[in-house]
Amino acid sequence: MNFLKQLVATALLCLALQYFFPWWTLVIGAFAASYWAGNKAFMAFLAGFLGVALLWLVAALVIDLQTQSILTDKVAQLFPTKTPALLLLLTAIVGGLPAGFAGMTGAIASPRH
Amino acid sequence: MKYLKISIPLLLTLALVYVLNRSWNFGAPIPPLGKFLDPFHGFWQNAETGKVKDGELNLAGLKDKVTVVYDSARIPHIFAQNDEDLYFAQGYITAIDRLWQMEFQTHAAAGRVSEILGNVALDYDRRQRRLGMVYGAQNGLESMSKDPISKMTVDAYTAGINAYIATLSYEDLPFEYKLLDYSPENWSNLKCALLLKSMAQTLNMSDKDMEITNALKLYGKDVIDILYPDQEPVSDPIVERPGQWKFKSPLSDSIPLAVPTELIAARPYEKPSPDVGSNNWAVSGSKTASGAPILCSDPHLNLSLPSIWYAIHLNAPGINTMGVSLPGSPAVIIGFNDSIAWAMTNAQRDLVDWYQIQFKDAGKNEYMSDGAWKPSRKVIETFNVKGGKPFVDTVTYTHHGPVLYDESFHGENERAHYAFRWIAHDPSEEVITFYKLNRAKNHAGYIEALDYYSSPAQNIVFASAAGDVAMRIQGKYPVRRKNEGRFVLDGSKTSTEWQAYIPNEQNVMDKNPARGFVSSANQYPVDFTYPYYVTASSWEAYRNRRINQVLAASSNVTMQDMIKLQHDNFNQRGADALPIFLPHLDPSTFNEKEKEAYEHLKKWDFYNNPESEDAPYFAAWWQQLMPMVWDEMDSAHVAMQYPTGFNTIQLIKTQPNFSFFDLVATPEKETATDILRKSFSASVKFIEDWKTRKNESLTWGNYKDSYIGHLLRQKALNIPVRSSGGGSAVVNAHTQTHGPSWRMVVSLEKSGVKAIGVYPGGQSGNPGSPYYANMVEPWAHAKYYTLRLATSPEQLTGYQSSTTQLTPSK
Numbered sequence: 001m002n003f004l005k006q007l008v009a010t011a012l013l014c015l016a017l018q019y020f021f022p023w024w025t026l027v028i029g030a031f032a033a034s035y036w037a038g039n040k041a042f043m044a045f046l047a048g049f050l051g052v053a054l055l056w057l058v059a060a061l062v063i064d065l066q067t068q069s070i071l072t073d074k075v076a077q078l079f080p081t082k083t084p085a086l087l088l089l090l091t092a093i094v095g096g097l098p099a100g101f102a103g104m105t106g107a108i109a110s111p112r113h
Numbered sequence: 114m115k116y117l118k119i120s121i122p123l124l125l126t127l128a129l130v131y132v133l134n135r136s137w138n139f140g141a142p143i144p145p146l147g148k149f150l151d152p153f154h155g156f157w158q159n160a161e162t163g164k165v166k167d168g169e170l171n172l173a174g175l176k177d178k179v180t181v182v183y184d185s186a187r188i189p190h191i192f193a194q195n196d197e198d199l200y201f202a203q204g205y206i207t208a209i210d211r212l213w214q215m216e217f218q219t220h221a222a223a224g225r226v227s228e229i230l231g232n233v234a235l236d237y238d239r240r241q242r243r244l245g246m247v248y249g250a251q252n253g254l255e256s257m258s259k260d261p262i263s264k265m266t267v268d269a270y271t272a273g274i275n276a277y278i279a280t281l282s283y284e285d286l287p288f289e290y291k292l293l294d295y296s297p298e299n300w301s302n303l304k305c306a307l308l309l310k311s312m313a314q315t316l317n318m319s320d321k322d323m324e325i326t327n328a329l330k331l332y333g334k335d336v337i338d339i340l341y342p343d344q345e346p347v348s349d350p351i352v353e354r355p356g357q358w359k360f361k362s363p364l365s366d367s368i369p370l371a372v373p374t375e376l377i378a379a380r381p382y383e384k385p386s387p388d389v390g391s392n393n394w395a396v397s398g399s400k401t402a403s404g405a406p407i408l409c410s411d412p413h414l415n416l417s418l419p420s421i422w423y424a425i426h427l428n429a430p431g432i433n434t435m436g437v438s439l440p441g442s443p444a445v446i447i448g449f450n451d452s453i454a455w456a457m458t459n460a461q462r463d464l465v466d467w468y469q470i471q472f473k474d475a476g477k478n479e480y481m482s483d484g485a486w487k488p489s490r491k492v493i494e495t496f497n498v499k500g501g502k503p504f505v506d507t508v509t510y511t512h513h514g515p516v517l518y519d520e521s522f523h524g525e526n527e528r529a530h531y532a533f534r535w536i537a538h539d540p541s542e543e544v545i546t547f548y549k550l551n552r553a554k555n556h557a558g559y560i561e562a563l564d565y566y567s568s569p570a571q572n573i574v575f576a577s578a579a580g581d582v583a584m585r586i587q588g589k590y591p592v593r594r595k596n597e598g599r600f601v602l603d604g605s606k607t608s609t610e611w612q613a614y615i616p617n618e619q620n621v622m623d624k625n626p627a628r629g630f631v632s633s634a635n636q637y638p639v640d641f642t643y644p645y646y647v648t649a650s651s652w653e654a655y656r657n658r659r660i661n662q663v664l665a666a667s668s669n670v671t672m673q674d675m676i677k678l679q680h681d682n683f684n685q686r687g688a689d690a691l692p693i694f695l696p697h698l699d700p701s702t703f704n705e706k707e708k709e710a711y712e713h714l715k716k717w718d719f720y721n722n723p724e725s726e727d728a729p730y731f732a733a734w735w736q737q738l739m740p741m742v743w744d745e746m747d748s749a750h751v752a753m754q755y756p757t758g759f760n761t762i763q764l765i766k767t768q769p770n771f772s773f774f775d776l777v778a779t780p781e782k783e784t785a786t787d788i789l790r791k792s793f794s795a796s797v798k799f800i801e802d803w804k805t806r807k808n809e810s811l812t813w814g815n816y817k818d819s820y821i822g823h824l825l826r827q828k829a830l831n832i833p834v835r836s837s838g839g840g841s842a843v844v845n846a847h848t849q850t851h852g853p854s855w856r857m858v859v860s861l862e863k864s865g866v867k868a869i870g871v872y873p874g875g876q877s878g879n880p881g882s883p884y885y886a887n888m889v890e891p892w893a894h895a896k897y898y899t900l901r902l903a904t905s906p907e908q909l910t911g912y913q914s915s916t917t918q919l920t921p922s923k
Binding site: 019022023024027031056060067070072075076077078090091095097104108 | 130155830
């Protein structure tokens with residue numbers, strides 16, 4: 001349950017932060033959500049990772065669908081990814097990884113740990 | 114313990130943020146992945162649906178309200194209350210669509226690409242600086258600032274661009290900034306000047322002075338005159354008024370031929386493609402169905418994305434003009450208003466010279482001029498190379514101009530110092546020309562505007578609703594003496610320098626000729642009674658003949674006929690060459706594939722239509738033939754340039770035993786017949802290889818394999834065009850990478866000017882916009898967009914897609 005709590009909190013907090021601030025503020029959101037939820041380190045990593053990975057995946061997918069992949073197609077060709085699907089996956093991972101480690105940091109720092 | 118446990122994931126987090134927040138270069142550049150892939154600010158934000166809402170913008174710097182109506186092709190129609198606001202809005206609106214391109218092109222002109230792309234661009238950048246691009250632009254800027262009209266125009270345009278740049282945060286940056294991880298700097302008037310100089314560079318730099326000097330040294334004067342005649346026996350100069358030139362050249366001597374003591378070992382820069390050129394013509398009312406003149410334009414340039422042109426309509430009290438602009442320069446460059454229309458083709462004229470400099474010593478502080486040592490001037494150029502240390506280069510300036518080649522740059526020995534003299538180094542006032550042309554009412558207004566124009570020299574066609582058609586070959590031209598400018602010159606004698614300039618009123622011009630039309634296609638400008646010596650690196654020999662032949666035979670011309678002529682795929686070179694080439698072949702020796710190729714060539718109607726299965730055979734043959742004929746030049750291992758295709762065909766026809774037909778690599782002595790047979794067999798092999806390699810049907814469209822290339826040369830951002838015909842030496846001059854960069858037809862009817870136009874690109878420079886390349890297919894299929902010269906926003910009701918109100922902020 002705490003896992004889901006952290007995941008949702010990460011996503012929501014990061015959505016709010018990203019609305020105003022640069023991308024890297026997501027580590028603050030992921031840290032804070034995890035500090036609050038107090039999961040075990042590995043679960044905290046996973047919840048942080050998924051929280052932002054899903055947030056980025058959904059946000060990118062909405063743009064991709066709305067614009068009929070007009071730019072996704074081209075950027076996918078510029079990268080070794082080649083297909084829009086893999087580019088979306090890469091986007092999710094790139095957002096997820098720092099969030100995962102930030103989540104892990106938050107969990108260890110948490111008094112509930 | 115807890116702190117130690119925390120520190121590991123914490124450090125990992127921070128390291129990841131660092132790694133993902135900056136760009137890297139592991140052989141290939143990698144953008145900062147976190148920033149770039151962030152869906153809230155990164156490249157995803159550059160993807161557009163194409164739906165634009167009406168909007169209102171408050172802008173400091175405006176005096177009054179400005180209304181911008183975008184039509185369905187996303188062409189902005191700008192309605193302002195005064196000139197300053199008009200050019201401010203032009204800058205602002207153009208920057209919305211083309212900011213990255215504007216800055217990249219001016220960085221490229223100024224030799225600053227290595228700041229963006231790193232070491233790969235350093236050689237290019239050094240060349241740009243050593244060519245004196247910034248030096249020329251500064252001279253241009255100085256004269257721009259002196260005249261109140263051009264100062265106002267450029268100041269307002271620059272302010273408009275900067276007002277736009279000031280609104281940008283990371284998520285709004287054009288895609289390419291995010292990809293290459295940098296941000297725009299402020300625009301400046303100097304950048305406007307740089308853009309005009311870079312246009313001059315594209316159009317002036319195909320000189321072959323060094324190459325032909327080497328040829329002179331290797332082959333002697335008699336052979337040179339055969340290989341590179343001043344005038345080729347092509348008919349149809351742009352202006353024919355024999356005996357009507359009532360003036361004399363002030364210089365009648367000739368430059369003595371100074372055969373160099375050694376071959377020039379410099380490695381000259383890559384020349385602009387010979388497919389840079391253009392067509393324009395204007396047909397008198399006497400030959401049109403409506404009785405009104407029709408003017409047509411298609412400038413041929415490297416077809417790029419974002420497009421070289423940006424279509425725009427400018428309206429303010431005293432001005433109502435429409436056409437295409439160059440992003441980075443104010444005003445409409447090729448276009449029309451309610452009274453006149455105008456367009457350009459390149460005049461080709463030789464406006465570039467090279468002077469061999471004799472320095473006193475290795476310090477290069479003094480050089481010889483008329484028996485005395487003259488001091489040189491040193492300019493230190495710093496290159497802030499991305500991902501590397503700054504590179505410093507010293508450029509030595511003589512009174513001729515900068516020394517481009519020396520032992521530190523493309524010169525292969527210590528004596529090889531060549532200073533560069535170029536007309537575009539001089540102060541000039543083109544901004545005034547376009548300001549006045551945009552507002553001109555008649556032929557007198559056109560002539561007055563052109564008096565301010567010096568570089569790059571252009572064939573400027575004109576037509577008016579009053580019924581005139583005209584042509585003027587305008588530029589600032591040094592008075593050339595015979596042979597002056599063909600070869601590298603001795604920089605130690607002032608007698609070899611430019612002594613005088615042709616007065617404006619003595620430039621080649623024509624008005625309402627009896628044949629009922631004027632036209633130009635980069636050919637020789639004038640009949641041989643023109644009193645001045647005229648020279649160029651080459652003249653076009655094909656398109657002009659076809660255009661003139663079609664126009665001469667036409668009557669009751671409509672705009673539709675003109676569209677057809679702009680897309681005319683008749684290959685004049687093929688029509689010239691094949692009747693001469695084919696009889697040299699011996700069909701009895703052919704294998705199966707050669708028989709097939711021969712049949713295709715025999716039945717070819719000389720049209721380079723996209724579906725033609727014959728045209729590729731001629732193209733392949735031509736491609737094999739030229740290097741075989743001129744193999745002597747490739748094996749000379751110094752800078753050389755092949756003679757023209759036209760001359761090659763002439764030589765095959767008239768001198769089949771000419772020594773150059775011999776292949777250097779074989780012991781036998783070949784003639785034109787042998788060369789034609791060998792190149793034919795090689796071309797058939799090439800075609801068969803092509804078929805297996807590509808696994809596509811052999812049509813001209815597939816074989817030509819055209820594409821519109823993004824400025825960064827990234828294949829993923831290019832747009833292929835397989836459905837277009839044409840080619841080199843064809844009126845529809847669309848080759849693999851070059852071609853009609855804008856097509857315009859204007860009918861100057863008294864009841865209202867009708868105009869259409871299209872270019873192979875789109876109004877938006879954003880690869881993520883539906884307007885990035887939306888005009889490419891219409892362009893390939895001869896579909897034009899209506900250019901609506903409205904006098905008020907209301908007149909555009911029904912045609913608009915969105916409206917933006919610009920209001921002065923309080």
